[in-house]
Amino acid sequence: xxxxxxxxxxxxxxxxxxxxxxxxxxxxxxxxxxxxxxxxxxxxxxxxxxxxxxxxxxxxxxxxxxxxxxxxxxxxxxxxxxxxxxxxxxxxxxxxxxxxxxxxxxxxxxxxxxxxxxxxxxxxxxxxxxxxxxxxxxxxxxxxxxxxxxxxxxxxxxxxxxxxxxxxxxxxxxxxxxxxxxxxxxxxxxxxxxxxxxxxxxxxxxxxxxxxxxxxxxxxxxxxxxxxxxxxxxxxxxxxxxxxxxxxxxxxxxxxxxxxxxxxxxxxxxxxxxxxxxxxxxxxxxxxxxxxxxxxxxxxxxxxxxxxxxxxxxxxxxxxxxxxxxxxxxxxxxxxxxxxxxxxxxxxxxxxxxxxxxxxxxxxxxxxxxxxxxxxxxxxxxxxxxxxxxxxxxxxxxxxx
Numbered sequence: 051x052x053x054x055x056x057x058x059x060x061x062x063x064x065x066x067x068x069x070x071x072x073x074x075x076x077x078x079x080x081x082x083x084x085x086x087x088x089x090x091x092x093x094x095x096x097x098x099x100x101x102x103x104x105x106x107x108x109x110x111x112x113x114x115x116x117x118x119x120x121x122x123x124x125x126x127x128x129x130x131x132x133x134x135x136x137x138x139x140x141x142x143x144x145x146x147x148x149x150x151x152x153x154x155x156x157x158x159x160x161x162x163x164x165x166x167x168x169x170x171x172x173x174x175x176x177x178x179x180x181x182x183x184x185x186x187x188x189x190x191x192x193x194x195x196x197x198x199x200x201x202x203x204x205x206x207x208x209x210x211x212x213x214x215x216x217x218x219x220x221x222x223x224x225x226x227x228x229x230x231x232x233x234x235x236x237x238x239x240x241x242x243x244x245x246x247x248x249x250x251x252x253x254x255x256x257x258x259x260x261x262x263x264x265x266x267x268x269x270x271x272x273x274x275x276x277x278x279x280x281x282x283x284x285x286x287x288x289x290x291x292x293x294x295x296x297x298x299x300x301x302x303x304x305x306x307x308x309x310x311x312x313x314x315x316x317x318x319x320x321x322x323x324x325x326x327x328x329x330x331x332x333x334x335x336x337x338x339x340x341x342x343x344x345x346x347x348x349x350x351x352x353x354x355x356x357x358x359x360x361x362x363x364x365x366x367x368x369x370x371x372x373x374x375x376x377x378x379x380x381x382x383x384x385x386x387x388x389x390x391x392x393x394x395x396x397x398x399x400x401x402x403x404x405x406x407x408x409x410x411x412x413x414x415x416x417x418x419x420x421x422x423x424x425x426x427x428x429x430x431x432x433x434x435x436x437x438x439x440x441x442x443x444x445x446x447x448x449x450x451x
Contacts, residue, residue, distance in 0.1 A: 051093055051094065051095060051291065051293045051294040051297050052093070052094050052096070053091070053092070053093055053094070054087055054092045054093075054094045054311070055087075056087060056088065056089070056090075056091070056092070057085070057087045057088055058088060059081075059085065059088055063081065066078075068081055068082075070088065070089040070242050070243030070244070071242045071243065073085070073088070073089065073242075074406075076427035076428075079137075079406060079425035079426075079427070080139070080156055080157065080158075080425050082165075083139070083164050083165045083406070083423070083425055084158075084162050084163060084164060084165070084327075086165055086311060086313050086325065086327055087311065088243075089240070089241075089242065089243040090240050090241070090243070090313040090314070090321075090325070091240070091313065091314045091315070091316075091318065092311050092312070092313050092314070093293040093311070093312045093313075093314055093318075093320065094309050094310070094311060095293065095296060095297040095301040095302075095306075095309060095310040095311075095312070096297070096309050097301075097302075097306040097307055097308060097309060097310075097332075098302045098303075098305060098306065100305070101305050101306065101307040102304070102305025102335065102346060102347040102348055103305075103347070104144075104148070104149050104331060104334065104335070104347070105147060105148035105149070105347070106148045106149050107144075107145060107146040107147055107148030107149060107150045108146070108150060109150060109151065110143055110145070110150040110151045110445070110448060110449065111151075112128055112129075112132075112141065112143060112151045112153070112445060112448075113127060113128060113129035113132075113153070114127060114128070114129075115127070115128040115444045115445070115448055116128070117131055117440050117441075117444045118440065119131060119135070120433065120436040120437065120440065121135060121433060128441065128444055131437055131440060131441060132155065132441065133155055133156070135433065135434075135437045136407050136422075136424050136426055136434065136437050136438070136441070137156065137407065137424050137425045137426050137427065138155055138156075138407070138422055138423075138424045139154065139155060139156055139158040139162075139164060139423045139424055139425055140152075140153065140154045140155070140158055140160075140162075140164065140330040140422065140423045141153050141155075141330075141420070141421070141422045142330055142331065142333075142334045142420070142421045142422075143418070143419075143420050143445055143449075144334060144338065144341070144418070144419040144420075144421075145416065145417060145418045145419070145449045146417065146449070147417070149334075150449070152330075152331075154330070156425070158423075160329060160330065160331060161308065161329065162329065162330075163308060163309070163310070163311055163327045163328060163329055164327060164328065164329070164330065164333075164408075164423040165324075165325070165326075165327045165408075166324075166326050166327065166328060166333060166404055166408050166423070167324045167404030167405045167406060167408045168274060168323065168324050168402070168403060168404040168405060168408070169326070169333070169402040169403065169404040169408045169409065169410060170312075170322050170323065170324050170325060170326035170404070171274070171277045171322065171323055171324070171389040171402070172340075172388075172389045172390050172402040172410075173300075173322075173326055173336055173337075173402075174277070174280060174281065174292075174296065174320075174322040174326070174389075175213060175277075175280065175361075175388050175389040175390075176300060176339065176352075176353045176357070177280075177284060177292070177295055177296055177299060177300060178209070178213065178280055178284070178388075179353055179354055179357030179358075179361070179388070180299055180300075180353060180354065180357075181284060181287060181288070182354075182357070183354040183356070183357065186287045186288065187209065187283065187284075187287050188209070189208065189209045189210040189213070190208050190209070190210060191208060191209055192204075192205060192206065192207065192208055193207050193208065193209060193211075193212060193279060193283070194207070196282075196283045196286050196287070197252075197279060197282055197283065197286075199252065199256050200255065200256055200259075201256065201259070201260040203219055203259075203260055203261060203262040204217075204219065206218075206265075206266050207219065207266045208266065209280075209283065210267075211266045211267055212276050212277070212279055212280065213280075213387070213388045213389055214267070214270070214368060214371070214386060214387055214388070215270055215271060215272050215273060215276065215386055215389075216266065216267045216268065216269060216270050216271065216371045217259075217266055217271070217273070217276055218262055218263060218264040218265055218266040218267070218268065218269065219259045219260070219261065219262060219263070219276075220259070220260075220261040220262070220263045221258070221259050221271060221273035221275060221276070222271075222273070223272055223273055223274055223275075225405070225428075225429040225430060231258065231275075232274075234254075234258070235254055235258075235274075235275055238250070238251075238253075238254045239251055239254065239315045239321050240313070240315055240316065240321075247316070248315060248316050249316070250315040250316045250317045250319060251275070251278040251282075251315050251319050251321060252278070252282060252317070252319060254275060255275055255276070255278065255279065258275070259273075259275065259276070267367065267371060268370075268371055268374065269371055269374045269375055270371045270372040270374065270375030270377065270378075270386055271375055271376070272375070272376070272377060272386075274323035274324060275323065277322055277323035277389065278319070278320075278321060278322060278323055280322065281319065281320050281322050282319065291318075292319075292320050292322070293312050293314075293320050296312070296320075297310075299352075300336070300339075300352065300353075301336075303346055303350065303352045304332070304335040304336050304338075304339065304346055304347075304352070305335060305346060305347055305348070306328075306332040306335060306336075307329065307331055307332060308328075308329045308331075308332055310326065310327065310328050310332060311326070311327040311328075312325060312326050312327075313325035313327075324404065324405075330421060330422075330423055333410070333421050333423070334410075334419065334421045335347065337402065337410040337412075337419055337421055338419060339352055339353050339358070340353075340358055340361070340362075340390075340400075340410075340412060341412060341414070341417070341418075341419045343355045343358050343359070344357065344358045357388075360387075360388065361387055361388040361390050361400075362387075362390070362392065362395060362398060362400050362412075362414065363387065363395060364384070364385030364387055364392045364395035365385075365387075368385045368386070368387050369383075369384075369385045372384055372385045372386055380435065381393040381394070383396075390402065391403055397413075397415065398412070398413065398414030398415050399411075399412065399413055399414075400412045400414075401442075405429040405430055406424060406425060406426045406427075406428075406429060407422065407423075407424030407425070407426035407434055407438065408422070408423055408424060409421070409422050409438060410422075411442045413446055416446060416449060416450065418445070418446060418449055420441070420442060420445055422441070
């Protein structure tokens with residue numbers, strides 16, 4: 051692990067209006083997603099000396115698949131949905147033991163490191179699974195026993211409650227509410243530059259998440275802020291900087307090709323709820339650990355198989371908590387476990403999801419992984435969700451034909 055110096059946009063980019071506070075405007079997202087080092091303190095995970103090659107499989111002509119466009123309500127090539135609806139920057143399909151499709155759009159290339167937003171959550175929780183298997187961390191341990199700075203309301207909240215986004219502590223994450231908690235959080239951790247002026251992830255948690263509203267474990271409440279507790283806990287049980295842990299235990303072992311980036315707050319704490327940046331191919335390598343039951347491309351067990359299997363399982367209590375949450379309509383029979391979305395756990399379907407259209411979609415019975423990075427103009431809306439599910443469904447059906 052090393053720190054990278056903050057870089058600056060070019061004079062031409064600045065003249066166009068690109069700046070720390072405008073990077074996520076729709077017209078600038080293509081640049082903003084690849085330039086987190088412009089505005090935030092950044093830790094770098096160097097790749098290993100030898101990358102593990104991604105095996106290849108028979109080509110799948112993804113762009114030529116015909117799908118229903120939910121906006122125009124007519125049949126269009128899948129390429130139209132990817133380019134004009136999702137603003138897809140890169141797509142990779144892994145099936146049958148190898149890569150069947152890899153494409154880049156909108157000027158992006160295989161060497162571009164792209165912000166993954168909330169897909170970062172699932173990637174970082176793999177380290178929690180490793181810590182639990184090593185006996186360093188009990189998932190039923192009260193979070194406050196390791197993070198005593200938290201308010202009294204956290205006394206009955208366990209690590210597993212955090213992993214399942216069911217803490218019972220009041221929080222909300224509504225991107226369309228300019229006065230909401232998310233828009234107080236973003237500047238506090240440096241999303242728009244001035245990182246040194248922000249209060250940081252832990253101070254935000256201790257100052258804002260203080261009121262109990264439900265029994266822990268009873269209601270799913272998506273709150274990115276709580277994910278940042280996990281590296282705080284990991285640092286305290288390992289006595290090692292979390293990014294160094296991720297690098298040594300995960301990133302070096304997936305056989306990455308390019309450096310990986312993790313943005314940090316004013317205190318140097320990693321913002322793992324959404325600030326991991328990887329190339330599309332390295333994102334696929336990391337996600338493949340879940341498709342391959344915790345093994346990397348050489349068959350080495352990196353993440354415990356039991357953790358992977360548990361992460362793809364939605365218990366009755368987990369489903370009930372999800373059904374009580376705001377996102378229940380998104381996946382009516384779904385769940386959320388270990389920071390992984392479970393649209394249909396009974397069929398082995400799971401997904402990492404991030405705002406602006408980032409995703410890793412798993413279909414375990416088909417041996418299928420689809421990873422995508424995008425610059426969708428808004429954080430989240432119904433059209434994006436419908437288009438993502440259309441892409442997943444079309445490719446899933448195509449690999450079986």
